[in-house]
Amino acid sequence: MLIDSHCHLDATEFDGEHAAIVKTALDHGIEKIIIPAVNRKSFDDVIKLSETFPNCFYALGFHPMYIDDMKHDDLHTLQHYLNTYQPIAVGEIGLDFFVTKENKTLQEEIFVAQLKLAKDFDLPVIMHVRYAIDDVLKYLRRYSVKGGIAHAFNGSLQQAEAFIDLGFKLGFGGAMTYPRATHIQTLAKILPIESIVLETDAPDIPPSWLGHKAKNSPSELYRIATFFADLRCVGLTSVIEASYKNTLDALPKIV
Numbered sequence: 001m002l003i004d005s006h007c008h009l010d011a012t013e014f015d016g017e018h019a020a021i022v023k024t025a026l027d028h029g030i031e032k033i034i035i036p037a038v039n040r041k042s043f044d045d046v047i048k049l050s051e052t053f054p055n056c057f058y059a060l061g062f063h064p065m066y067i068d069d070m071k072h073d074d075l076h077t078l079q080h081y082l083n084t085y086q087p088i089a090v091g092e093i094g095l096d097f098f099v100t101k102e103n104k105t106l107q108e109e110i111f112v113a114q115l116k117l118a119k120d121f122d123l124p125v126i127m128h129v130r131y132a133i134d135d136v137l138k139y140l141r142r143y144s145v146k147g148g149i150a151h152a153f154n155g156s157l158q159q160a161e162a163f164i165d166l167g168f169k170l171g172f173g174g175a176m177t178y179p180r181a182t183h184i185q186t187l188a189k190i191l192p193i194e195s196i197v198l199e200t201d202a203p204d205i206p207p208s209w210l211g212h213k214a215k216n217s218p219s220e221l222y223r224i225a226t227f228f229a230d231l232r233c234v235g236l237t238s239v240i241e242a243s244y245k246n247t248l249d250a251l252p253k254i255v
């Protein structure tokens with residue numbers, strides 16, 4: 001049994017295909033799919049998907065790449081949704097200084113506000129971290145949340161260990177499958193298996209066998225798990241069992 005710990009099933013790329021995608025994923029042994037919201041509009045979409053497909057679970061939050069579109073009362077709306085619905089985490093939240101650093105202060109403000117909400121509601125967080133790992137670690141130390149997942153991890157070994165010490169799991173997916181991704185492959189090989197969760201980030205980050213421009217989907221997780229098992233020279237069954245348990249440890253509200 002596999003869990004895709006990060007999939008944007010609500011993305012427009014999947015419009016009209018949800019039932020087929022969930023079924024194909026199940027046929028490939030992907031038993032559960034975690035769908036993090038990215039903006040206000042996606043809140044209702046991810047909730048609806050989880051109501052339609054009982055093996056889909058959602059997180060609610062504002063992604064750092066969407067914060068310029070936020071309205072002044074959006075954080076109150078998030079608080080209201082956390083009160084009213086049953087998300088398994090606050091996410092996808094974080095910091096991204098790759099595309100722009102111009103809105104750094106606003107990104108940090110929104111990230112901190114969401115960490116505080118996660119703490120208030122006793123929820124883990126699902127995080128997007130790009131060119132901002134040390135900043136994210138600084139805020140996680142300051143506002144100790146319940147843990148969660150740093151998705152699509154691509155930092156140093158020392159930074160990985162800092163996340164693990166703070167109670168976080170690290171997400172690995174399609175990015176590690178490219179021959180030039182030697183750094184991510186080394187991390188995937190040497191980090192303790194207890195700290196790793198698997199993800200597709202579909203429709204983004206297609207694994208190497210699909211090609212850069214292809215649309216990724218959660219059913220690819222089986223082959224990603226196989227790739228990961230081969231990297232570590234261990235059996236696929238042990239990887240499937242460990243990543244399943246690790247995802248439940250990070251997101252205990254999945255049932």
Ligand SMILES: [Zn+2]
Pocket residue numbers: 006008036092128201
């Ligand atoms: Zn994402």
